[in-house]
Amino acid sequence: xxxxDSLLRADLRGQSPYGAPQLDVPVRLNTNENPHPxxxxxxxxxxxxxxxxxxxxxxxxxxxxxxxxxxxxxxLTGHAGISSNPALTAAQVWVANGSNEILQQLLQAxxxxxxHALGFEPSYSMHRLIALGTSTGWVPxxxxxxxxxxxxxxxxxxxxxxxxxxxxxxxxxPTATALDLDVIEAAYAATRGLLVVDEAYAEFSSRPxxxxxxxxxxxxxxxxxxxxxxxxxxxxVGYLxxxxxxxxxxxxxxxxxxxxxxxxxAARAALARSDELLESVEAVKVQRDRIVDELRALxxxxxxxxxxFVLFGGLPDAAATWxxxxxxxVLVRDVEMPGWLRVTxxxxxxxxxFLVAMTDLQQ
Ligand SMILES: *Cc1c(COP(=O)(O)O)cnc(C)c1O
Numbered sequence: 001x002x003x004x005d006s007l008l009r010a011d012l013r014g015q016s017p018y019g020a021p022q023l024d025v026p027v028r029l030n031t032n033e034n035p036h037p038x039x040x041x042x043x044x045x046x047x048x049x050x051x052x053x054x055x056x057x058x059x060x061x062x063x064x065x066x067x068x069x070x071x072x073x074x075x076l077t078g079h080a081g082i083s084s085n086p087a088l089t090a091a092q093v094w095v096a097n098g099s100n101e102i103l104q105q106l107l108q109a110x111x112x113x114x115x116h117a118l119g120f121e122p123s124y125s126m127h128r129l130i131a132l133g134t135s136t137g138w139v140p141x142x143x144x145x146x147x148x149x150x151x152x153x154x155x156x157x158x159x160x161x162x163x164x165x166x167x168x169x170x171x172x173x174p175t176a177t178a179l180d181l182d183v184i185e186a187a188y189a190a191t192r193g194l195l196v197v198d199e200a201y202a203e204f205s206s207r208p209x210x211x212x213x214x215x216x217x218x219x220x221x222x223x224x225x226x227x228x229x230x231x232x233x234x235x236x237v238g239y240l241x242x243x244x245x246x247x248x249x250x251x252x253x254x255x256x257x258x259x260x261x262x263x264x265x266a267a268r269a270a271l272a273r274s275d276e277l278l279e280s281v282e283a284v285k286v287q288r289d290r291i292v293d294e295l296r297a298l299x300x301x302x303x304x305x306x307x308x309f310v311l312f313g314g315l316p317d318a319a320a321t322w323x324x325x326x327x328x329x330v331l332v333r334d335v336e337m338p339g340w341l342r343v344t345x346x347x348x349x350x351x352x353x354f355l356v357a358m359t360d361l362q363q
Contacts, residue, residue: 030343103198123167
């Protein structure tokens with residue numbers, strides 16, 4: 001053990017950090033980013049907003065990001081299929097540097113030493129890693145062989161573990177499967193703790209959002225991000241919708257002035273053009289469906305996708321396929337599930353490059 005290892009918290013020793021490779025290759029389809037960059041007009045508007053804010057950078061930003069939270073509440077009310085319910089307000093929304101920071105704040109406030117969180121694997125590895133980082137115990141529950149979850153199995157797993165925090169992910173990364181609301185309702189009824197539904201990919205999904213279930217469910221939290229559908233991963237903006245009491249609780253653990261004035265201004269400029277940003281969602285879904293069809297035609301096992309990525313299996317050696325694709329300039333994700341890989345839907349030409357390479361490899 002090195003000197004630093006001996007100083008490190010014992011529960012962190014020997015663990016591996018989150019680390020999708022950031023390689024400079026022509027076709028990058030490994031982190032579920034939106035392949036369509038913001039338009040030059042939007043980039044100019046973000047620049048103008050940043051210039052405005054720069055004139056006041058001697059001051060701390062709005063600690064509560066109230067204007068941005070109001071914009072996010074308006075976006076959710078207009079887009080999440082919840083318009084029949086009362087409109088969401090800024091008091092029900094919290095925003096941070098990516099939804100990962102939101103998840104960390106949730107576990108800092110509601111998890112921690114002596115408590116545990118439960119998730120249904122395979123799922124987003126950061127749920128487990130953020131639990132580790134906040135000294136929250138982790139209970140891995142299992143999905144069915146086809147990666148689906150049914151209400152009874154979910155309720156049973158939750159009741160058996162009685163966790164402080166339950167994670168559901170819909171659409172789920174890396175399987176791309178989405179949940180029907182009856183699963184979320186069953187999970188809520190089964191838990192005494194906080195139920196966090198990670199909806200990072202909601203805009204790509206055909207299923208209704210859990211946001212429609214918030215009313216009357218004070219322990220339900222729905223997390224969202226601008227990193228995927230909004231094509232805004234580089235800006236680091238994630239948020240949640242929940243009961244105002246949850247938002248209040250997070251004030252105890254958030255760092256003061258956590259979200260920079262530049263980030264707040266950039267996010268508001270982008271949200272003002274949310275319709276334009278979301279136009280690319282339809283184009284991405286076309287490529288996603290194309291990937292599903294063409295990989296099936298190659299004889300691979302492909303999970304139906306409600307997200308902007310596809311999980312495909314039936315590979316004798318997934319690591320070798322990953323390497324051969326990289327050799328052809330195509331980076332996909334090795335999700336460490338034997339026989340499976342995950343690919344993000346790219347632009348039409350990126351997707352073609354991936355499919356041509358896969359066709360080569362299958363011959
Ligand atoms: C990409 C992703 C996130 C997003 O993280 P940000 O910190 O908002 O970029 C959250 N949850 C899941 C399941 C994801 O795949």
